[in-house]
Amino acid sequence: MEMSRLPSPDKLVTGRLYIVGIGPGSPEMLTRRAEKVIAESDVVIGNDFYLDQISHLVQGKNVIRSRMGKEVDRAKECINLAKTTSVSMVSGGDPGVYGMASIVLEVLEHTGLAIPVEIVPGITAATAGAARLGSPLSGDFAVVSLSDLLTPREVIKARLSALFSVKMPVVLYNPKSRTRTEQLGEAIALALEYLPSDTPVGIVRNAYREDESVLYTTLGKVWEIEDLVDMHAVVFIGGEETRIWKRGEDVKGIITPRGYHRKYLY
Template sequence: MPSHTESRGSLAIVGLGPGRTEYITPRALKAVAGADYVIGNALYLEPLEQIIKGKQVIRSSMGKEVERAQQAIDLAHEHRVAIVSGGDAGVYGMASIVLEVLEHSGDEIEVEIIPGVTAANAAASRVGSPLSGDFAVISLSDLLTPLDVIEARLDAVFSVGIPVVLYNPKSRGRPHNFALAIEHARKHLEPTTPVAIVKNALRDEEEQIITTLGEIEKSEQAVDMHTTVIIGGRESRIWRMKDNVKGIITPRGYHHKYVY
């Protein structure tokens, strides 16, 4: 077993984006292709089946993140290891827990974090330009963050009038957190504020709904764990081509300086 300062292997923490291989970066694909071991949630490994043939593949499940991180670190002393994460590994992904476990161990290994397209970017790209300036991303999952902390953060970001992206908006185990988020939004934003509901962004069976904060309940049945919800800010507006609703625009401010 190598000492804390010796390592002949390496560890890549890889963001895979929304799922389709065309949205995985070339660097991410190269890291996976060059790995001896590939570790990840079984769902995230599905798009990589052709790349990971013949490799040592360790499939895991939700709730096993700490064990997955420790296994990746142990193997990376002697082998090239890629641990994969949906979206961007550093945004509600595997990067933080892997680095925390590594820090706690005192080991020294070569680590590379490879970015991927996170759900906020994927969803925004399908509904215009809702995130063209400052925005916030809040997860409504209270598995690791207490609900009172989530509510305080929601109230703070909605109060400044910027667009807010909601991750993990609703599940069977916590069906009411989304309604709480809408309550906080309505304290600070007008009922006409545009809202985008994007399900399976940049994946098969993608769906998009453009609605408003005042009418969100009419579309709430579409909100689940495969959905990203974008609530516009004070300057956001619904984007139309002729009479057809296409998405949301949040002006960046060019109209204050230029005539167009």
């Protein structure tokens, strides 16, 4: 007697998974694509903090909340749900920049399931904060997270030292937390080994949200406002050509020239 074959796992997949960047937190900063896929999803899953930012989009939906530190569990759950239904996994900023894209794709790769996935980009904190400061990232720049939860502290310091040595702008994500207070000071000390103390520094907290704050200082004076920095802040350290833009004594922003001044008159 011939035995019937079981369907392959891929044949059992009828759902779809979206990994959605929701930008810096303001509804005005959401992309149209992000709004569309969230609207089309049966389930929306994410961190409490980010789900609260899109509460106007998830009314009447199956919303699954989890807390910080549960990223792996969240990834497993969204993949399991996406076998049979449409799921949006929301991620702050851009999901591919310190967001949920990598862990979800890693877990999906491990399962071997052929769930259709779309990564929906969002505005990351570096570009959102840069827009509030003026134009500090107009040429080459680098982004480094100071969180040592997943990356060893010595590796972070080595990367920072290499970047500061070539004197281009550096953006610091996750500069400080309640339990991690020393890394920002270490980063500033490393920067001062290669850059002058009057190098512009911008600090943007909660860009485009109601409690937004934008501060201008220099490498040599960061310590004066260091207490205002937390996990919701992004720190911009200028490069060798970065300058403060002033009108009289009024600070208007930070500019890193692209080099047009070396080729054109204006």
